[in-house]
Amino acid sequence: MIHTPPGDRRRCRSLTLPNGLRVLLLRDPDADQAGAAMSVGAGSGDEPPDRAGLAHLLEHMLFLGTDRYPAPEDFPAYVQGHGGRYNATTELHQTCYFFEVPPAHLGGALDRFAQFFIAPRLTESAIAQEREVIDAEYRARRGDDEQRILGVIKQVLDPAHPASRFLAGNRDTLGEAPEALRRALMAFRQRHYTAANLRLAVVGNEPLDTLERQVRRCFADIPPGTMPAPAAHPPLLPPGSLPLGLALQPTHRRHELRLCFPVPALRPDDYLQPWAYLGELLAFRGPGSLYGQLMDRGWLTGIDGSVLLDTRPQALFQIRLRLTPDGMGHTAAITAAVFACLRRIGTDGIAAWRHRERQVLADQRFRLAATTSTLEFVKSLADQLHRYPVAEALRGPYRLDAFQPRVIRDCLAHLTPDNLLTLTVDPAVRGDRTSPWFPAPYRVAAAPDPGATRWDGAPDFTLPPPNPFLVTIPHAEPGGPSAAVPRLLHDSGQSRVWHQPLARAPGGRTGIHLNLVAACPTHTLGATVLTALLIAWLERELAAEWQQARAAGMEVTPSRHHQGITLRASGLPEQLDRLLQRLSSCLSRTRITAERFDQARQGLQACWEAQQHDLAFRRLLRLPEARLGHGFDDEERLAELATVSLERLQVFRDELLHGVGIDCLVAGPLDGARARRLVAGLEARLLAGEASAVERRRPPIVSLQAGQAYHYRLEASHPDSAVALYLPGPDGSPLQEARYRLLAALLHDAFFHRLRIEQQLGYVVLARYLPLHDCPGLILLVQSPSLSVDELQRRIRHFLTAPDAPLPRLDPERFAHYRDGLLHALQAQQRQPAQQMEQFWASLAAGDADFQRPRQLLQAVTDLTLEELQRFYQAQLLPSPWVWLHT
Template sequence: MRLDVRHMRWWLVLGCLLMASGAWALAPEKGEIDHRDYRYLTLENGLEVLLISDPQAEKAAASLDVNIGSHQNPLDRPGLAHFLEHMLFLGTEKYPEAGEYPAFISQHGGQHNAFTAPENTNYFFDIDPDYLEPALDRFSQFFIAPLFNPEYVERERFAVESEFKARLQDDARRVQDVYQVLMNPAHPAGRFAVGNLATLTDSEEQPLREDLLAFYNRYYSAHLMALAVVGRESLDELQKMVTERFKAVPKREVSLPKSYAPLFGKGRLPMRVNIKPEKELRRLSLLFPLPRDPEDYSRKPLSYIGHLLGHEGEGSLLSLLKELGWAEGLSAGARHRDRHGEIFQASIDLTELGVRAADQIVALVFYMLRNIETRGLDEWRYNELQQMGSIDFRFQEVRSPIDTVRGLSHRMHLYAPQDVLRGDFLYKGYEARRIKRYLGYLSSDNVLVSLVAPNVEGDQLSPYYNAPYKVVEQPAAVPDIKPRIQRRLVLPKPNDFIPTRLAVKEAPLLPGPGSRRDHGGERPEAVINKERIHVWFQWDRQFNVPKTSMRLRLKLPAVAASAAGAARAELLSALVRDQLNEFAYPAQIAGLDFSLQPNTRGLDIEIFGYSSRQNLLLTRIVEVLRKGRFEQDRFDDLKRTLERQWRNEELDTPYGVIARNIPRLHFSPYWLGRDKLSALEGTDLKALHEFADGLLKDAQLDVLLYGNLYRQEAVRLSAYLEHQLLGDITRQKMPPAQVYRLKHEDGKPWVYERPLDHQDSVTMLYVQGLTGQLEDVAHMQVVRRLLSPAFFHELRTRKQLGYIATLFALPLKDQEGTALVVQSPSADSDRLWREMSAFLDEGDQHLKDGLASQKEALIRELREPAKTLYQQSARYWESLVMDDLSFDRRERLAQAVEQVTEASVLAYYQKVFGDTSRRLWLVTDRGEDAPEARRAEDISSYHKALELLVYP
């Protein structure tokens, strides 16, 4: 075990170490409302374990994080750590079948995955709580006796290649590919990490499996592993369960370098590089390499610097850059941490004008950094961060089991055991000297300045992703910052939004004798029920946090009427958010978030967080929305930004581009980016102001108020919203929501062809349910859960058609739907179509095994109580959107799942999945020998051939 002087000090001071079965253990500090129990222990082989007992857990979950990643790749084997991550799932001595582990997890209502990062590799799963022990038995064997079966070595090489090719046009990877060229090749960050066929060659001279085994046996040691487990069992039961299975993980002698070579070679910095992206992207980044102090997590000096540099309030750098028309966003903070160093990065999302002003922006960043050093080192600023960290930790609500373990298993490598839960929130104390030390590294002679923009020229291509780039000369002199500009850049004022009233309100007293309290009903009640406004309210009686969720949906005929209305609503929303940003950013820092987003028939407003200042934020949002007046320069900038986003939709992940076409073909109103781009073309500021003036006419409003507020407060707030947000009545009709359903006709499926400029082919199949009845929904969800692991195993693992092979839900209103998709670098759409059809022809053979356990898992999920106030609010809102005013749809669906039988599943499958006329295929290409189908060429004509369902 690893027990250094610091561990001994905790033992003596805290007195909370428990000696048990050769392991030391302690209880990490947890938040005030956290109902879970924790135990941190180290097994005799050095494996660190965090046990989490949660009797209320809807799932059990586990994650093992190996403190080894792509930085440990051999020089001649880029991508080996990632390849090992793939191979580890494919059979062990105790469980030799390659598909046994994923099948077991899926059959019992779970999911699994893994990822490889520079310094760690994380494996995780969740599962029905009753099956945690057998799942851990299978999981543990990956780290004890994996087979690395030779027949799968070749297959997984192509899986890694497919994953690599699927992201060739991903600008984040392309930019990183350029950075790796510029970095010191002696530093592991300067090397290709993902792997492909070229780096994972398999030959007699260099057998890939032998390299794989050597890497595993060299680095996969118990003392470099951290395991987090959530289960319903007691801590003692979990400890016994884990110890028995993971004590056999071998501890090896592992030699890791005590330091890395400098991230950039001597004399390489400062440096500037221009990079040409695939998308229409404009970003200026300043990267500063820094040493890393493991103790910084408790003091957070870089978080302090990033907070001040990245502030978005009045007088901030971002506000100035927006006013100058140079930028739309800014972020700053530590990035790319490794064992011995990290990078502090400031990134600015530029406008076209900002690209031309890049030198001035760089100068402004350095001016702000010096301003922080000379005027910004104040203990009260640190105390604000410390105060919010303490409040957020105190009232931190539990996350899902799989998210919990995935994050904590990694943090176990970063934080002291007693801090593993609070490390992200911990500000131990102000140290000006520590902050100044890091500010010293953020200098003009220790920086890589990167400009990513469509119009820059490149004279070289990056080695793996072919990104054009050019290293350019440093400017001869840094531009001066004029005094009038200096005066506009000021550091943040004290944050008035930091909550001071954190009491959770008691239930109000009932009238009459005695002191009985009104705890309200178990579900929201309608406190306002008028023709144009409906308000539901519930005082929170469950989560005991000083937070409230406010959700508003404005149904607006002006938005729903056309693509032009939808486009203008999106631009208006962006302008409102922009105008509110200086005011609302301090609220966000203080745990009070808001969003304002268009939906297909109106606008959604949401406020969530600490209750004390919510009304102030809501009032300001309403004022800005009602006034609807904006400056010409902000209109121009945000219109261009929005148009760029819509154009970039076409360059997203291919299967994502294809998936967006399903609601476009089967739901109305719904518009793609290219539809809105065309519709917005003639809109100027005057037209937008006219749109804003008429926006609230004939509006209807649905509101949900849930949390730390009283009924009387909800009624008063409702009266305010009714007065402010419901405009004149002009009898403009609200367009209905419409769903278009495939009809059984001649047995032929439909096909929609959507060519893409990408080397991968995509084939997607959309299958609709029969009706909107819960019986139909229950069968579709059960069938989807049963098919999913078999589909992945058959098309991804066995046939190696593509890295992306999956099923996902795609409901439209109450009509359940399922999409099946494969994205392939090696097979065209026609072959994918035939392979997927062949799978469906034999799909009923996958519907018998595991039916009982999948039903049980689904029922458990549907009946599992919400874990957080926000999650409960989201469930209530989903009920309202589905017109479920009794708020019991989940329970009724669970009852419908209980009625599903093997016979009913098979019959449903034949009616829905077996009927080819109920299929819509979406493809990126079609050959001469393509399967026969009816072409959906024109959306209007296609809609006329379908059944129409109308919703108010």
């Protein structure tokens, strides 16, 4: 029997095909998307040592044509054209391929997907092309500090362990003749891509018998093979090599201390999750905790404990401390504090009540697991078939057995000074050697002796108290009738509350979207930075409570909007009551201390500095908002942040709260009176004095002239060239949104195929729908390691305007294929409570208080014709303003 959550309407079946392929089928009658994932029990750690990147290259190659479907664009076009998604990942010992499509097209997608594992073409020309893509991907990540940190750690691992190798691959490691590389790919595939070493998960809304017939028909011809015996690996670090210290210089401004410990490999069948237990105790953010004491000294901005390398026979557990520049001068004291906290955990932290609390939380997460997207859910399901018995395929990651303190104490016994690998990340480091592949200056030194420096703070670190947000999730019994759209419960001009009752909601949870609408101007650079800083201060002040709320399954996300602060939260009504009470009390009554101000500013500075060094294509995707939406880029915000004082933030808070308005949308299985009470406490604390109407202003957008080209340059440290063309819509009508959404879907596959596969311009090639506030927009983006900005602009321009441009030559059948896919995706979004709530919230922001926008959008897409879209493309899109964003 396969264990499923109580009350789950889904039905499961496991089977093994005659060729040995193990399969898990899951029927979800409510699924808006169907999907499948194939997990291979082999990855980068299983490739020959002299073939770095071979597993990664094979992952790419399977998407580029099969004997039955030879066109490289066939599978992407089929899936994305029907409104679906696909992806793949290569890890150390697993590779996973996965997709989702509308249920009606699952059979066609499975037929194409199965051929990946039956008869991939692996042509030499495609191998040569994809080798360059692998190289471009490697070069795009070469300056990434996470890769560089891991690369330095690899230098001290046992070279006989596969985790010590360079795994991503590049042109050099894959640089032999295509015919020789093809032979290596074939040999790797024949050894590892056999039915015995594959695990398939399929999710759909058809009966299980139907799903089984589809699977048996599509996957029966995978070669049977045998399960390769697990290779014997040595310990991660050679005996006698610890304790040891490493120090490296990051590419960007970054200060960290990582305390790493080789520990016994994780055993998922233990069902105790001891490392997660210890990580949660170490990372607690309450007053007097390790986090709190180091934060109060101005040394720390963040802490977490997790498994960095999950391999065999050992894993690597790390305690990661993100430090301030001042904290880098106190690493010995910080290390002593960590070991003092570990001793405190050994004395008072291992308790049966904590384990029971974690069991309740794990059970609740299990019950909510079915609410994740099909794409991620089906991927995790296939991967779990390698890790757990089939009966535990769904429950395995969430199962916690009876409390066994000995197991946790045994794990704690490995976190000792003599088993320590210390890694210091500091721009001031001067290395005497350089790591290969992801080059970083580093040096090796003896690990600091924690006994030489005593922790002079309070030794009785505060450990997490019972979680106040832990409440019993009710069984998913239907509530009252659902409403198709929210209705207005209350409107005083200063406060407006909408409510949408739902008969069924995931886990019985209620969602709330809340805007604090400032009467004072908030769109200037100074107000933008001050609003972000006020949110950062709130997060520091409420760090412990919000941490426990999230641990209890709540979602809590504060953010800035153009006229104030937005809070998105979800949970049970009792949880939301507590959350909103603490938020309003803190915002209106808590004094901003100098210590909290400094912590918030340092944390915000570190966040914005990290964004400065994000990959170029991600920064370009943010640039339309910064340059056209009256936002500001990272450099401008950092410069302004440096001028902000405590007094200025205090004055700004008072101005923001004076005459503030509240807009709130509540959706969930609760009645109007309960929804109204949720917001009443917030109003009582924040709406002081006589009520007066607050003006809700639309976000400003820069006016652009049709037929003109605009250029905005991004200062980027990465050597790649990156270019994006942004085409803003003329207005925010449903018709324009329908046009731009469909154009993005139609152009993406052709753009990717022509510039990424045929022309080999780079790893990142995309066309995407990108609205600016409530106006639609289309962005086409390429990041290339080889071509100049001017040449990339020429290629993008040619793609859109040449005689063989894809849209003017599109045939009606393909148009209908993509239009139906977009319609299905939009309809599916409107049936998912969380996504539906986002759409209603966007409707309010656009002034649509009747919530007709989603229905109007569906109708506009339905009414679109190929001829009308082609006329729009020639007469309006191409002559629209062309906004060039580039490095």
